[in-house]
Amino acid sequence: MASHGLTDRIAIVGMGCTPFRDHWDKSADDLLVDAVTECFASVPAITRDDVDAYWVGTQGSGMSGMTLSKPLHLRDKPVTRVENFCATGSESFRNACFAVASGAYDVVMATGVEKLKDSPYSGLTASWPPSDGTEVDWTAPGAFSLLAPAYAARYGVDEEQLREVLTHIAAKNHANGVRNERAQYRKAVAPEAITGAPKIAGMLGVMDCSGVSDGAAAALIVRAEDAHKYTDRPVFLKGMAFVSGSGDGLGNEGYDFTTFPEVVSAAEQAYAQAGVTAPREQIAVAEVHDCFTPTELVLMEDLGFSERGEGWRDVLDGVFDLDGDVPVNTDGGLKSFGHPVGATGLRMLFECWQQVRGEAGERQVPDPKLALAQNLGGQPGSCVAFVAIVGTEAA
Known part of the structure; x- marks a missing residue:
């Protein structure tokens, strides 16, 4: 089995993260805007228009890439929505990294958001599809x-x-x-x-x-060889x-x-x-x-x-x-x-x-x-x- 990886091919040049807590006064849109705004502020050399493609991870707080493109008012940008259980935020990051490594894009952003306090759920919020009967029904x-x-x-x-x-x-x-x-x-x-x-x-x-909370986070990702164009302290994958x-x-x-x-x-x-x-x-x-x-x-x-x-x-x-x-x-x-x-x-x-x-x-x-x-x-x-x-x- 091959797992060649992306060692030293990818760099994170900016990140943002909201406080995780009871955000009764904020929507998922607000949290995404807050995280993305902080992410851009951490690397002033990159603006919203410089980002070639976006990813948004959410399990139950939005459908389609418009979960991100609407609150950010993005135009003519590809936005991909991903979900992978509790590893959804990581999946957003992973897919964004591979997109840069493939050469398809130069600068991408990975984001993730969830609003749980507005719902009756404390964890995974989806309705499960029919199974073969072998699944265990437990909390x-x-x-x-x-x-x-x-x-x-x-x-x-x-x-x-x-x-x-x-x-x-x-x-x-x-x-x-x-x-x-x-x-x-x-x-x-x-x-x-x-x-x-x-x-x-x-x-x-x-x-x-663990508790129940709302929050969002974002990362700006570029090729490793381009990292120092944007920051003097990149973080390499x-x-x-x-x-x-x-x-x-x-x-x-x-x-x-x-x-x-x-x-x-x-x-x-x-x-x-x-x-x-x-x-x-x-x-x-x-x-x-x-x-x-x-x-x-x-x-x-x-x-x-x-x-x-x-x-x-x-x-x-x-x-x-x-x-x-x-x-x-x-x-x-x-x-x-x-x-x-x-x-x-x-x-x-x-x-x-x-x-x-x-x-x-x-x-x-x-x-x-x-x-x-x-x-x-x-x-x-x-x-x-x-x-x-x-x-x-x-x-």
């Missing part, structure tokens, strides 16, 4: 709650220890969110408040679950992979809810492209899809930051804290931001972009050379997965 918390007991059983972690691990993950991400003015939740949360929160599913309490699962995990006796195979495969491909052979040593900062606290725990092992069965110890040892070996979710993650589906993937890249450019303020990681963004959608055993690695230096 997202119900599905992801199975990760915790499965992990505990496989690796011999007792429930009290595992509760401490999940609490540490939630507290860490909320502490990081305190340092981020764009986060929805900006208060540190005491461990006892996390542990004692009302239960939602299995071991998962309210504080183990070092590796990028996307894997769409076959959906057979729940019917496979070999699947045990302690891994996301799609994430493992996407990470392997992205690492190979970027020349990463020791993720824990080479990746300086990572943004991961912490939709629920056990998700982040499992991802630490799937991404190679921890050995199998050792992730829980590394969490408790502070390896993934802001001052740890591999700071994870330095911006607060989904835990502090919530999860406006179409925007989350680009929000992750926005934090990576700020970190490698040294613009993350109080949460800045010292001298980061490589940053990783990992975004997934679906459920354990049946998901899609995206991994991207970015850095400030091109080969």
Whole structure:
């Protein structure tokens, strides 16, 4: 299988990201305008008319490319609307990158938006098509709650220890969110408040679950060789992979809810492209899809930051804290931001972009050379997965 990638062929020269929160006074149009306006402000050399093509990712806040072209008053520009579960923002970015790499366009913009607070839904808002009857009808918390007991059983972690691990993950991400003015939740949360929160599913309490929010984000993308025409601090794409699962995990006796195979495969491909052979040593900062606290725990092992069965110890040892070996979710993650589906993937890249450019303020990681963004959608055993690695230096 070939996955040649776009290593050092693509550069991000500008980005914008709205605050993620209850935007009762703003529409999806308003949020897109805000994110795009900030994105252009970050690179004054590029105007709206200089962009050859646009992408917009949204799961349920718009149909067709007119989701973007109407609020931006775009004329004679191709605008493509994409959706790929909770990895929709990443899909917008991925498609925009390939469009530039193909030579079809010189300058493109990837955007993502979601307005969830105006709807009765907290996550994926689509109506599901008829299936063959093998799909499991359960909630997202119900599905992801199975990760915790499965992990505990496989690796011999007792429930009290595992509760401490999940609490540490939630507290860490909320502490990081305190340092981020764009986060929805900006208060540190005491461990006892996390542990004692009302239960939602299995071991998962309210504080183990990401919130509901509205938001938008945008990125300007050019060929790497053109990057310095627009900025003196471009961010280069070092590796990028996307894997769409076959959906057979729940019917496979070999699947045990302690891994996301799609994430493992996407990470392997992205690492190979970027020349990463020791993720824990080479990746300086990572943004991961912490939709629920056990998700982040499992991802630490799937991404190679921890050995199998050792992730829980590394969490408790502070390896993934802001001052740890591999700071994870330095911006607060989904835990502090919530999860406006179409925007989350680009929000992750926005934090990576700020970190490698040294613009993350109080949460800045010292001298980061490589940053990783990992975004997934679906459920354990049946998901899609995206991994991207970015850095400030091109080969």
